[in-house]
Amino acid sequence: MCELYVKADPILYESRSRSLRIRGVVTTLRLENQFWQILQEIAEVDGMTTNQLITKLYDEIMELRGEVVNFASFLRVSCTRYLTQREARPVPLSVVRSSVG
Template identity: 50%
Template sequence: MCEIFTRAHPESYESRTRSVRLHGVVTSIRLENLYWEVLDEIGRRDGLSVAQLLERLYDELVRARGEVGNFTSFLRVCALRYMALQVQQRIPNDLAVPLASLDARRVLEHLPESWASPEHVTS
């Protein structure tokens, strides 16, 4: 079983730091290369660069929660959720389908409680 994971290319789990400007403030974000690749894919679906995607995620997180907390961890969870929702066929694998075109409520319907905020859980 572990060979599935241990055969990952070492570059995929090497960390890379990127400087990103969020509303004029430069911040550094350190993520493994595979996370950067997934975030790039998410952004490309809607015609956004990674920097634009990060700024949008940051803004939406502030609107939804009133604070950001650990933004780097949030980005890791975003990438994992994206891939898991693709596997569950809630997000199409067709990269030509923009995420903005999807009905978020429908994508998030009936998620396990640990995957959604209590105010967003639907049974």
């Protein structure tokens, strides 16, 4: 079972920093490459850039909670929640039929 995890490409868990502007303040976020890829996917699905998505998430969490203790961790959790929801979505019947035939 652990082979699935330990054989992952090291580039996926390598950290990368990105600078972006949130509410007029330039900030740097450091996340693993895998999370940057997931954020990019979410942004594309929502028709945004990654920076636009991150800014929107920041604005929404601030509006809801009034503070963000660890924004990088919030983004990681958001990514895992996205993946969980993506996997839970039912497969459209047309896709099932095309794969059977």
